[in-house]
Amino acid sequence: MTLERPIAPDPYELLPTVPSFTLTSDDVQNGEPMDARHAHGSTGGENVSPQLTWSDFPAETKSFTVTCYDPDAPTGSGFWHWVLVNVPVGVTQLPSGAGGAAGTDLGGAFSVRNDYGEQGYGGAAPPPGDRPHRYVFAVHALDVDHLDLTPDASPAYVGFNLTFHTLARAVIRPTYQIKE
Template sequence: MTLERPIPPDPYELLPTVPSFTLTSDDVQNGEPMDVRHAHGSVGGENISPQLTWSDFPAETRSFTVTCYDPDAPTGSGFWHWVLVNVPAGVTQLPTGAGGGAGADLGGAFSVRNDYGEQSYGGAAPPAGDRPHRYVFAVHALDVDRLDVTPDASPAYVGFNLTFHTLARAVIRPTYQIKE
């Protein structure tokens, strides 16, 4: 059963406009369905974050933040799947699975708690039968070396800080749907 509700706006349409740069992935494509391995374990997925590579960001970039947000979640506030902060400016790609909380050396970067309450990537899990949800993977190029946040910060608090430090942003918007 599809939930009848209006399509929410893209979250970045509501914030100050910033330049863009290049974001690509071997695992997800703009407007295309994600593989089940990027879905949450509760819906049969493997909870594996996709590979991401970025380039052509502003020369004055001092760090990055990587986020994944579902604006289509039936919550009134969307759903934050991943918020990785304080990625050093020299890191320009994340391997598949980097959002697992452990593993890849990301130079001191860490994930704040997502809306699952975990400090890692949490895969797609839209309601069964709902329309395809958009998963907005964004890399934010920042004008500071580190955001002054801790691992227990909320995604909204990180977003507030991002608004004041984002030089440019690159986005990929794959989709995911669970058929009834």
């Protein structure tokens, strides 16, 4: 059963415009379906965050934040799947699984709790039979070397802080759907 509702706006169309830079992935592509390994375990997926690489960001960048958001979740507020903050400027790629891999050295970066209530990457899990959902993976280049946040900050609070410190943003928007 497809849920009948309007298409949600892209979240970054609602924020102040910032320049873009290059974001690529060996695992996900713009507008293309994600592999089930990037889906949540509750749907039979492996809950593995995708590999991401970024470049050509502003020279004055001091750190990064990586996020994954589903604007199509039937919640009225979307769904945050991953919020990784305080990624040092020298880190310009994340391997597959970095969102949950114990022992991955991310230079002091940490994940705040996602909308599953867990810290780290939480994979795609749209309602079965719903239209394809967009998963907006974004890397935000920041003008500060760290955001003054703790791991128990909410994704909305991180987003509020990002609005005031984002120099540029790079985005990949794959999709995911669970057929009935």
